[in-house]
Amino acid sequence: MKTAFSMMRLRRWCALAASLAVVALALGGALAASTVDPAFEPILRRLAADGLPESKLRRLFARAELVFSPRAMADKLTALYMRKYGLRLVADVQAGLAALGWYPGPVDGKLDRMTRWSIKTYQSAVGLPPDPVATEALLRELGTTPRRAPAGLVFPEFPTAEVHEVVLSAERMAEAREFYAQNRAALARTREAYGVPEEYLVALLAVETRVGRYLGDEVAVVNLASLVAGEDPARLAPAFAYEKPAADRQAWLNKKALEKGEWAYGELRALLRYAEAQGIDPLSIPGSIYGAIGICQFMPSNALKYAVDGNGDGKADLFDVPDALASLGNILRAMGWKQPMSEEAMRKVFYGYNHSQVYVNTIMDAARRLREAPASGTTKP
Structure with missing residues (x-):
């Protein structure tokens, strides 16, 4: 359903x-x-x-x-360019923040965790909504509102394993547990058919689409x-x-x-x-900025290969929960999921699904939290 x-x-x-x-x-x-x-x-x-x-x-x-809209390609190329060379705009923002005492890191043009933290902290100090993105407007603001950081500003120490913190928030984990509780039967069928435990299926969907609550605008x-x-x-x-x-x-x-x-x-x-x-x-068909679709955010080529009918209605509808879960189990098994599995092997499969260590870290952490605090509630078929 x-x-x-x-x-x-x-x-x-x-x-x-x-x-x-x-x-x-x-x-x-x-x-x-x-x-x-x-x-x-x-x-x-x-x-x-x-x-x-x-x-x-x-x-x-x-x-x-x-x-035509240039946004998707511009977004993709900007990310790739920043990873390879660093962005001049990010470097200029870093330099502006550093001059005022808000940023302690290197001026390398990479929008890393410290840069994002510094941007948000400065924005909050000058009364701007926190939005950790380097923009020309922010650069102008640094010039027109050169507020210095307070003496003794304490900079955070970030853990080595970066995660998407918003996904692991209490609200988002509550959504995941509710989905888990409401779809126990479909989750169990997927585990039995494809060998993927329920908590990993739910964790992946929590990262991708807030377990179906956000399918893309x-x-x-x-x-x-x-x-x-x-x-x-x-x-x-x-x-x-x-x-x-x-x-x-x-x-x-x-x-x-x-x-x-x-x-x-x-x-x-x-x-x-x-x-x-x-x-x-x-x-x-709604989707992501790069064209991924459905509750499990398949790229269309994967939809053709791996989407399966999970509820017996003759369709492989990636916007239907049983179909999406069965399809997710199908692709993960094709990518190497099998039991028993080491954590390293699981991580390799999830990295194949989305080439991001932050993504993988978040799924593993969310799955752990789901195991430690089991869902409870009404089950849907």
Whole structure:
């Protein structure tokens, strides 16, 4: 059964899709090719060359929601660039904070835990909402409100194993325990079929989607199509205007954009095929900024490979709890989950699911907390 939050969100998406379908029908169901966003026209033609029906694609890409946005590719490339080179904007913010006594670390352009803590602490001191992001507005604020740190400011010592603290908060763990209690039967079936204990399934879903309460505010098709179109360097120039990359670094960015665009094209094609197989409107599918979908946040290519029917209704609906749990068990087993397993082996599987040690640390910690404080409550089938 779907969670109440998932159902409400899906109803809103379906209502929007239905409204748009009515409009398309009123227009005769055949919109002119000129209404397709020019950034998407080459993608449409490539998809058609790969065997997807062009007339159907044109109706889809002519709809109002399908408008190019540089945000997804800019976000991805900024993260990669910062990891490799450091960002000038972050370095300038670090230098400004350090000059006022708010930051004790290196000026390296990396938005690490200490930098984020320093930003939030400074923002709170000057009456700004705490938002640990380096921005040009923050840099201007450091210049116009040069408030020095108080004498004797104590800087935190962060543990070596970084986690997503918000996921482990009392509120979010309470959500996880409630989900655990309400879906014991489906969780048990998944454990029996795929060997993954309940606490690890719930912990992963807690990290990914707040156990189905947050499925993403993006339209997966739009983001994936925008990632493909974002491989054009000219479309991303504004995102790196402050950075002003040297020629060699710009060449590296261009190469990464092409790699990510090619990856996104495969995921876009997979998403359209998944939607066709499930009999749903592609634009009714919410997702993450990078196109992950469902309660377990599968990339569409994984949805085609690993989504399974967990409740016997003949569909593999990743927005349905039994289906999502069974699909999650299926992919984890395919990635090497088997019992008995060492913690090191578990970590390797979760890292394969999402290449982030912080992500893995958070899942392991959340699972431990779920074991130590078992859920209780009503069980759903």
